[in-house]
Amino acid sequence: MSDVRPRIRLPRSAKAGDVVEVKTLISHNMETGTRRDGSGNVIPRQIINRFTCEYAGKMVVDMEMHPAISANPYVEFDVKVEESADFVFTWYDDDGSVYSETQAFEVG
Amino acid sequence: MKTITKLWASAAICGAMLTGMAQADPHPDAELIIEGELHLATRAAPPEHLGGVFPEIYSGWLFRTDETRALQMDDFDNPGILFAERGLDRWNAADGAAGQSCADCHGDVESMAGVRAAMPKINENGELWALEHYVNNCRTTRMEADAWGWNSEPMKDMSSLISLQSRGMPVAVQMDGDYAPFWEQGKEMYYTRFGQLEMSCANCHEDNWGRMIRADHLSQGMSNGFPTYRLKNATIVPLHQRFRGCIRDTRGETFREGSPEFTALELYVSSRGLGLPIEGVSVRQ
Numbered sequence: 001m002s003d004v005r006p007r008i009r010l011p012r013s014a015k016a017g018d019v020v021e022v023k024t025l026i027s028h029n030m031e032t033g034t035r036r037d038g039s040g041n042v043i044p045r046q047i048i049n050r051f052t053c054e055y056a057g058k059m060v061v062d063m064e065m066h067p068a069i070s071a072n073p074y075v076e077f078d079v080k081v082e083e084s085a086d087f088v089f090t091w092y093d094d095d096g097s098v099y100s101e102t103q104a105f106e107v108g
Numbered sequence: 109m110k111t112i113t114k115l116w117a118s119a120a121i122c123g124a125m126l127t128g129m130a131q132a133d134p135h136p137d138a139e140l141i142i143e144g145e146l147h148l149a150t151r152a153a154p155p156e157h158l159g160g161v162f163p164e165i166y167s168g169w170l171f172r173t174d175e176t177r178a179l180q181m182d183d184f185d186n187p188g189i190l191f192a193e194r195g196l197d198r199w200n201a202a203d204g205a206a207g208q209s210c211a212d213c214h215g216d217v218e219s220m221a222g223v224r225a226a227m228p229k230i231n232e233n234g235e236l237w238a239l240e241h242y243v244n245n246c247r248t249t250r251m252e253a254d255a256w257g258w259n260s261e262p263m264k265d266m267s268s269l270i271s272l273q274s275r276g277m278p279v280a281v282q283m284d285g286d287y288a289p290f291w292e293q294g295k296e297m298y299y300t301r302f303g304q305l306e307m308s309c310a311n312c313h314e315d316n317w318g319r320m321i322r323a324d325h326l327s328q329g330m331s332n333g334f335p336t337y338r339l340k341n342a343t344i345v346p347l348h349q350r351f352r353g354c355i356r357d358t359r360g361e362t363f364r365e366g367s368p369e370f371t372a373l374e375l376y377v378s379s380r381g382l383g384l385p386i387e388g389v390s391v392r393q
Contacts, residue, residue, distance in 0.1 A: 003194065009184045027190050071342065072190060 004028050006101045008089060014081050016107050022053065025074045026091050026099065032067040050092040051075055055105075056085035081107050135170050135177070140387075143183055146276055152383030157283070161314055167384055168327040168336075171318075172393055176339065180391040188268055188337035188389030191344050195269030198262055204253025210266075213250065217273060224267075224274040225386050226281060228290075228375050236290045236371045239267055240346065258365035264344040267335050268389045275388030279332050281378040294376025297369065303360025309377075312354075324393070330381040331374065333390030340393060347374055 009023040026048060033045025045067060053061040060079050079087075084107045091099040140148045150167035154160070169177060179185045199217050202209045214220065228238045237245075243266055244255040256263040283291045298309045312321060313329030320326070334347040345353075348365035351373060355362040363369040 005193070007184070023184055025184070025190075027194070072187065074185075 054088040155382040171327040191268040195265035204251035206252040220273040224271040272388040274386040294372040303358030333387040
């Protein structure tokens, strides 16, 4: 059962020039690489190491993540919206997986 | 931010009306509104069987900080919802030798509305069972799958999902008839002092609710918010695990999760919250 699932929340609509609140969360264990399992072996690190958000083709957030970030990383930020365009959210996993989510946004 | 602003606004309006509260109760005016739509009552008239020990019964939500309360008002911010979402995947996934999923018998998970509100319930053999017992019974007899551990991740996912279907429905446990002996057993436990510290449930949650026990603000010990996401554990905590934690803190030998003792206690504690709604997956400290 895959545990990794991105979730996005955008306001339903906005006017041109509004600053909108964007909430994102990806369910992920964020295994730090310092814990040990029942038999004393180190559990290998596996975290989301980078998160980006593009809006209308422009990068608005690009963050690096490190092992101290808790499970299910939640990222909230504000974006000034000028036009109807796509939001593209991308999470990069240590194991090479890339999780991407696109949401169209209406500016009326 | 929206929810916090709303919280402050309602605090400002009601603040003027409430003066002279009998006991330390920091948020008597807070209103629990989920997603700006679903209003959950957090105060109610106490059930008669309590014999007037509380002037009013309060959800544990009222005893938490502004930030913790706000988390429960938004399903995006409530980390417990993640468990319920994963529970929905499990609901639809076939498991066990019979190749059955929950959905194969029960259909949509909405069919579980009201189930959590009436737990614990007497089964066909006359035993008192909690929600987790029923889930495991389905798994072992109908699905021919292995039972889940009481505090295991899949069980927490499933109980969160099923509880959420009862969110907003009033606690509906029975106390009479066949239930009476179980209820009496639970009541007996509630007032029995356990452990080296010789403390009963009532010592904290009846005699001293509203006061601080070290850094913790004592609630009335209502169970309508369970299963609850505890920030301290960063996971869902089932009610029986919480019971065990409480008895452990008295330096006592505890009962097992799922034991007849804890199930009887669950019935009695639930009956103390008759009048409050199920909060599905709540968020606590």
